[in-house]
Amino acid sequence: MGCKQSEQTKKEAVSLYKTELFKEVQMSAIFEDSKTFVDLVPKKDIAILEEEYIKSKDNQGFNLENFVLENFENKSLKGLQFELDSTQNMYSHISHMWDILKRNPDSVFAHSSRIALPHNYIVPGGRFQEIYYWDSYFTLEGLLVDQEEEIAQSMVDNFAFLIDSLGFIPNGTRDYYKTRSQPPYFALMVDAIARNDENLMVKYLPQMTKEYNYWIEGEATGDSLKPIKRVVNLNGGMTLNRYWDSGNTPRPESYKEDYLLAQNLTSDSLKQRLYKNLRSAAASGWDFSSRWFGEAGGLASTETISILPVDLNCLLYFMEKSLAKANGIKGEEEVQNHFSELAASRKAIIQDYFWNETTGFYHDYNFEDKNMTSKLTLAGVTPLFFEIASPEQAEKVKDVIMNTFLKEGGLVTTLEHSGQQWDAPNGWAPLQWLTVNGLLNYGYVDEAKEIMTRWLTLNERVYANTGKMMEKYNVEDLSLLSGGGEYPTQDGFGWTNGVALGFKKILEELDRPN
Numbered sequence: 395m396g397c398k399q400s401e402q403t404k405k406e407a408v409s410l411y412k413t414e415l416f417k418e419v420q421m422s423a424i425f426e427d428s429k430t431f432v433d434l435v436p437k438k439d440i441a442i443l444e445e446e447y448i449k450s451k452d453n454q455g456f457n458l459e460n461f462v463l464e465n466f467e468n469k470s471l472k473g474l475q476f477e478l479d480s481t482q483n484m485y486s487h488i489s490h491m492w493d494i495l496k497r498n499p500d501s502v503f504a505h506s507s508r509i510a511l512p513h514n515y516i517v518p519g520g521r522f523q524e525i526y527y528w529d530s531y532f533t534l535e536g537l538l539v540d541q542e543e544e545i546a547q548s549m550v551d552n553f554a555f556l557i558d559s560l561g562f563i564p565n566g567t568r569d570y571y572k573t574r575s576q577p578p579y580f581a582l583m584v585d586a587i588a589r590n591d592e593n594l595m596v597k598y599l600p601q602m603t604k605e606y607n608y609w610i611e612g613e614a615t616g617d618s619l620k621p622i623k624r625v626v627n628l629n630g631g632m633t634l635n636r637y638w639d640s641g642n643t644p645r646p647e648s649y650k651e652d653y654l655l656a657q658n659l660t661s662d663s664l665k666q667r668l669y670k671n672l673r674s675a676a677a678s679g680w681d682f683s684s685r686w687f688g689e690a691g692g693l694a695s696t697e698t699i700s701i702l703p704v705d706l707n708c709l710l711y712f713m714e715k716s717l718a719k720a721n722g723i724k725g726e727e728e729v730q731n732h733f734s735e736l737a738a739s740r741k742a743i744i745q746d747y748f749w750n751e752t753t754g755f756y757h758d759y760n761f762e763d764k765n766m767t768s769k770l771t772l773a774g775v776t777p778l779f780f781e782i783a784s785p786e787q788a789e790k791v792k793d794v795i796m797n798t799f800l801k802e803g804g805l806v807t808t809l810e811h812s813g814q815q816w817d818a819p820n821g822w823a824p825l826q827w828l829t830v831n832g833l834l835n836y837g838y839v840d841e842a843k844e845i846m847t848r849w850l851t852l853n854e855r856v857y858a859n860t861g862k863m864m865e866k867y868n869v870e871d872l873s874l875l876s877g878g879g880e881y882p883t884q885d886g887f888g889w890t891n892g893v894a895l896g897f898k899k900i901l902e903e904l905d906r907p908n
Contacts, residue, residue, distance in 0.1 A: 519886015536892025639673030683816035754790030778832030803869035804849035819870035
């Protein structure tokens with residue numbers, strides 16, 4: 395009996411992503427989207443399926459697609475199936491969509507890649523039928539506009555559960571995302587639901603603290619300047635953060651794409667470094683963008699782990715401010731002062747490392763080259779969103795935004811037309827939100843209204859033509875939806891819905907007589 399139990403445990407320990415079957419399915423492109431296979435649920439232990447595959451793959455008449463269809467099943471939750479009501483305007487449609495995008499607590503399926511969540515939640519839509527980290531903040535802002543406070547808090551409770559059970563919030567709730575997080579918006583989500591009850595800051599203080607510790611793990615304690623995971627230790631005892639994924643193999647959900655991209659590299663170490671850089675770009679949420687490209691250009695030059703991103707470090711600044719605030723509410727004055735000092739220090743470092751007086755804009759910093767990157771991207775508005783910029787800096791950023799980034803349909807993400815989805819001509823809802831609120835923080839009301847009006851007009855036009863809200867939009871050519879990236883444009887769509895409702899509310903408040 396003991397031997398049988400040991401053998402069973404051994405079989406169950408086999409990872410699908412390390413099997414010959416997995417590599418063959420992904421490289422054969424049975425499914426148009428590489429994510430499809432890793433989201434299917436095996437009907438048997440992976441070790442048993444691998445054994446059956448090895449035994450039968452060379453048999454005459456063996457068909458790999460049939461083998462997969464016989465041994466895996468789709469247990470995804472309901473997709474975006476709804477009857478379009480042409481009498482609804484876009485905003486009524488969005489409010490209706492919350493029920494379509496809502497998911498109940500997860501059932502646990504053996505061998506599934508899904509990380510089960512204990513509370514209700516909203517998915518982005520399209521191919522994304524699980525919760526995603528940074529998407530959820532912008533979705534949550536829309537939920538609050540629609541007075542959907544219960545589901546908004548359930549979203550936060552799910553993220554607290556992930557921090558408690560995993561030690562951090564993964565990119566999304568799939569096991570293949572456990573090697574990385576995403577832009578850390580948990581503190582912003584807590585801050586949002588605590589607007590009418592600041593005691594909620596204290597309720598989630600343990601999880602905010604735990605997530606902060608995840609991000610600063612490896613902080614220097616001496617003269618060591620070696621980057622460790624998400625921390626880059628700089629001269630003078632200063633530290634900043636980068637996006638980082640612990641893996642160095644092709645992403646399971648994009649295996650073929652990553653594998654083929656690395657084939658021209660001459661050594662395993664170079665391939666592994668590229669894989670880590672691609673994974674780390676996915677951790678940024680900007681997957682993919684010329685923002686992460688090296689001098690050679692193109693996706694194969696991606697060097698994410700060498701770059702200190704301005705937006706990430708602004709998010710860590712807000713996390714430190716939130717920890718100071720929550721500890722202050724709790725009465726922990728010493729801890730409050732500690733985090734206030736950390737926030738003040740990070741603010742000074744952000745100004746020192748990321749502000750470019752020549753361009754009048756905030757840039758990322760390549761710590762290996764010891765230089766700011768040359769690229770202008772909308773990540774540079776984040777210091778305005780978190781009120782880190784001085785009034786003089788904010789005015790210069792405003793000018794660059796209005797003269798360079800603003801297009802007919804809103805703000806373009808970067809100025810490069812690389813073919814990647816986080817580049818021109820695409821505009822994305824979260825970046826419109828950060829920019830508009832950043833401008834409003836410094837009193838640039840007319841400019842903020844112009845951006846919101848152009849973006850919502852584009853949203854409304856696409857909705858009128860398609861009945862859908864999109865993941866991203868082409869803000870340069872309004873006759874086209876969007877393009878680029880590893881998968882088609884998705885509809886649904888959580889963060890676009892949230893930002894549209896948020897902008898509608900802001901515009902109403904700005905136009906309301908005093």
